């Protein structure tokens with residue numbers, strides 16, 4: 001199994017291109033199930049999860065064609081064509097490995113009038129329930145049955161009716177599922193307390209390009225007037241605000257100066273203001289966001305929250321960065337109950353972090369020391385990379401497959417801005 005080896009202490013400097021967003025790509029790809037015409041997605045990141053989602057679409061009967069696969073290319077183009085669906089089932093083996101698979105439920109149900117999807121269960125960062133996905137789908141006319149680890153959904157008469165649903169808590173995935181299901185309903189749907197993440201805006205824009213009628217995009221109230229059919233479209237995946245934020249932390253912790261090329265400041269305000277609070281200079285430039293730091297970082301208190309709040313997907317990376325701040329930072333994780341899996345690993349590198357329930361107190365330490373570490377999830381793995389970049393000596397990050405799910409060519413991008421980092425096989 002591959003691992004990443006970092007010799008820390010190098011200042012990052014230069015231009016670092018930001019890829020298409022994983023979390024947008026994985027909600028745009030299932031939109032292709034809603035039409036028999038091709039959906040062409042540009043700027044798709046080269047990630048294991050994108051490939052995995054492509055396989056899931058193939059299982060359902062869609063064809064996928066990838067272009068731009070030459071070495072050195074960023075941003076591939078995928079043409080997905082679901083002429084007809086040959087299956088309406090997402091099996092356990094796929095859903096278990098890739099939680100986003102649950103996002104085929106809404107569009108498959110809308111297209112075929114039925115869908116059967118394995119329940120995802122929990123994962124390393126905590127419980128990942130789907131009760132709100134199901135309640136929202138039920139509110140727009142789905143009939144549901146849960147048995148033997150699967151949910152089976154049916155649209156009476158082959159088509160959903162539309163309806164009204166107010167989310168009791170904000171859910172990104174459930175908002176995505178219900179929006180995709182509602183666009184071809186016979187009536188209108190009103191979704192309140194909808195998630196407002198930029199990835200949801202991207203989803204709505206793509207659906208609009210396919211002929212969907214959605215009002216209130218980017219607000220907590222979405223009004224969706226069902227249309228008889230959607231058509232094909234060409235759509236470019238938004239830049240990855242979490243990847244950009246991760247590299248911003250990496251640049252900051254090394255006292256670096258990096259232009260995150262393609263990053264959109266407007267989509268990452270909470271991250272940028274947290275960086276500024278930590279003493280990092282953030283400048284919005286024409287072709288991206290520039291972050292500069294002088295090697296001194298101030299402590300920051302952060303609480304994760306739905307957008308536009310501070311993203312849970314940025315918590316681990318900030319924690320690694322704040323290990324080098326002058327003082328104590330308090331982080332509070334409100335989205336997932338178990339998203340501190342990186343704490344013991346950072347501790348092995350010399351970090352002083354105390355966790356009590358959902359609160360972590362990060363005491364800045366003068367230095368971190370490289371060693372062998374491994375993480376059980378994606379952003380936790382990235383926090384170890386950030387720690388490795390500033391640590392004394394060599395850090396080996398194992399279980400690289402987590403990183404390959406969410407960071408396109410991590411080591412190439414970091415090498416290009418001066419990091420001493422490489423990938424090694426077990427040999």
Ligand SMILES: CC(=O)N[C@H]1[C@@H](OP(=O)(O)OP(=O)(O)OC[C@H]2O[C@@H](n3ccc(=O)[nH]c3=O)[C@H](O)[C@@H]2O)O[C@H](CO)[C@@H](O)[C@@H]1O
Nearest residue numbers: 129130131132133170171172173174305306312313335336
């Ligand atoms: C609001 C939020 O920050 N969502 C994050 C969540 O999205 P993801 O879509 O995975 O999770 P949700 O947004 O649905 O979850 C938000 C909260 O609602 C709860 N919940 C969710 C669905 C459900 O049916 N029942 C239920 O109780 C979850 O346990 C969680 O506490 O993880 C992704 C991957 O890390 C992040 O990119 C998203 O930013």
Ligand SMILES: C=C(OP(=O)(O)O)C(=O)O
Nearest residue numbers: 023099100313378379406
């Ligand atoms: C946890 C994440 O992804 P997933 O929901 O695909 O596990 C993430 O993007 O940080």
